[in-house]
Amino acid sequence: MGFGDLRSPAGLRVLNDFLADRSYIEGYVPSQADIAVFEAIAAPPPADLFHALRWYNHIKSYEKQKASLPGVKKALGKYGPADVEDTTGAATDSKDDDDIDLFGSDDEEESEEAKKLREERLAQYESKKSKKPAVVAKSSILLDVKPWDDETDMAKLEECVRSIQADGLVWGSSKLVPVGYGIKKLQIQCVVEDDKVGTDMLEERITAFEDYVQSMDVAAFNKI
Amino acid sequence: GPAELELLERLLGLPAGNKYGVLGERKVPVLQTNNGPGLTGLMTIAAHLVRQAKKEQLLGSTTEERAVVQQWLEYRVTRVNGGSSKEDTRIILKDLNMHLEDKVYLAGNIFTLADILMYYGLHHIMVSIT
Numbered sequence: 001m002g003f004g005d006l007r008s009p010a011g012l013r014v015l016n017d018f019l020a021d022r023s024y025i026e027g028y029v030p031s032q033a034d035i036a037v038f039e040a041i042a043a044p045p046p047a048d049l050f051h052a053l054r055w056y057n058h059i060k061s062y063e064k065q066k067a068s069l070p071g072v073k074k075a076l077g078k079y080g081p082a083d084v085e086d087t088t089g090a091a092t093d094s095k096d097d098d099d100i101d102l103f104g105s106d107d108e109e110e111s112e113e114a115k116k117l118r119e120e121r122l123a124q125y126e127s128k129k130s131k132k133p134a135v136v137a138k139s140s141i142l143l144d145v146k147p148w149d150d151e152t153d154m155a156k157l158e159e160c161v162r163s164i165q166a167d168g169l170v171w172g173s174s175k176l177v178p179v180g181y182g183i184k185k186l187q188i189q190c191v192v193e194d195d196k197v198g199t200d201m202l203e204e205r206i207t208a209f210e211d212y213v214q215s216m217d218v219a220a221f222n223k224i
Numbered sequence: 225g226p227a228e229l230e231l232l233e234r235l236l237g238l239p240a241g242n243k244y245g246v247l248g249e250r251k252v253p254v255l256q257t258n259n260g261p262g263l264t265g266l267m268t269i270a271a272h273l274v275r276q277a278k279k280e281q282l283l284g285s286t287t288e289e290r291a292v293v294q295q296w297l298e299y300r301v302t303r304v305n306g307g308s309s310k311e312d313t314r315i316i317l318k319d320l321n322m323h324l325e326d327k328v329y330l331a332g333n334i335f336t337l338a339d340i341l342m343y344y345g346l347h348h349i350m351v352s353i354t
Contacts, residue, residue: 023328054326061333180319219326 002077002086006040011088015041016049018080023055025079031071033079034059040076040088047142047220137194140172142187142220145206145213150182157212158186164205168196187219225253228344229269235340236277250305267297267341274337282337292331296338304345313349320346 003018004011015037018025026033038059045052062069077086147157154176162171172189179185190202199218206216226244233242243256247264254262255269263269274282284290303316320342323330330338 050325054328057326058328058333178322180323 001080001082002084002088003037003080004084004087006037006076006086006088007042012041012045012049012052014081014084015055016045016052019051019055023058026071029070030059030062031069032073033071034062035066035069036073036076037079043223044221046222053220138191138224139194140189140191140220140222140224141199141202141218142189143202143206144177144217144219145186145188146179146215146217147183147185147212148214150184152212154184154186157209158188160209160212161186161188161206164202166197166201168193169202191224225251225266228266228341229253229255229273231344232270232273232340236273236279238273238277265301267301270297270337270341281334282340284331284336285334289331289334289336293336293338296330296342300338300341300345304342308349316346317349 003014006012006015024030024034025037034055038056041056044056047053075086076088080086143161145157145161147154158174170191172191174186174188176184177187192198192202199221203216207213225246229242229244230240233240245254245256245262246252247254252264253266253269254264255272256262263272271283274280284293299319303312308316327333329335330342
């Protein structure tokens with residue numbers, strides 16, 4: 001049993017399918033089984049794997065009580081569909097090529113060659129290290145924007161939301177999702193640079209359109 | 225109606241002994257009290273029983289949760305009755321399916337009276353489609 005590699009999209013898909021008709025990993029109440037699988041997952045599953053996301057958010061709400069949930073935490077290979085293996089542990093965290101022996105061997109006198117090689121590698125390591133800050137941390141956020149009622153002009157609401165401009169904010173696709181009683185909510189995607197735009201700021205600016213917007217929620221938040 | 229409320233009493237661990245009646249054409253349940261007219265209405269009586277049993281968390285534990293529980297109690301009473309047409313039933317199931325897409329329980333993460341009453345109300349439909 002198992003879900004494959006839970007750190008990979010394929011493993012998350014297995015989890016998603018498994019949870020399509022289940023509320024919990026085992027049985028009908030939250031247990032250590034859910035905690036075991038929850039802890040193997042690095043981040044909330046993406047919005048398209050909505051069963052896994054629903055389960056993830058639900059188990060997250062038990063964060064404070066996790067020690068007191070029933071059952072005993074077992075290895076990941078004890079949970080999930082019978083015909084799938086668990087390969088989550090197999091991926092080593094540090095596949096770094098940076099684990100170079102920087103000190104070389106002190107036994108013998110270093111030959112010219114060895115010295116040159118070491119210095120080359122040191123330079124490589126340093127340049128690799130210094131390149132890292134250039135990667136900008138970004139997140140993909142799915143927002144739910146709710147109108148006051150079914151008479152709200154959703155086209156105008158969307159216009160207002162998209163009119164919000166900021167450095168590090170890019171609006172993506174959107175759709176209208178019915179929520180009952182004839183009311184539709186606007187579900188809109190955006191990509192933000194983490195250190196420039198936060199959900200608080202988005203919420204402030206979106207809910208400022210008081211005539212159209214009743215509230216805003218973060219439906220999904222994924223690091224990219 | 226009354227049968228459902230008696231089931232709820234048992235679920236809540238309340239002692240039996242309450243007397244129920246029905247009112248009018250739509251058979252609205254009435255809880256007879258010792259003094260005066262009874263307490264009328266399914267969701268009113270159900271909420272009262274929950275408080276009597278001191279299980280208020282079944283009504284929700286935050287303002288938002290309480291509102292969502294109320295929303296589904298209202299939904300149950302206004303949209304889900306024995307005589308729903310096929311089309312109405314389909315709409316109800318679709319509403320429910322959509323609402324539950326990202327939730328485990330109707331009010332989100334906790335089991336509440338909303339789940340109980342919607343379950344009782346939809347039981348006969350679910351039985352007929354499974």
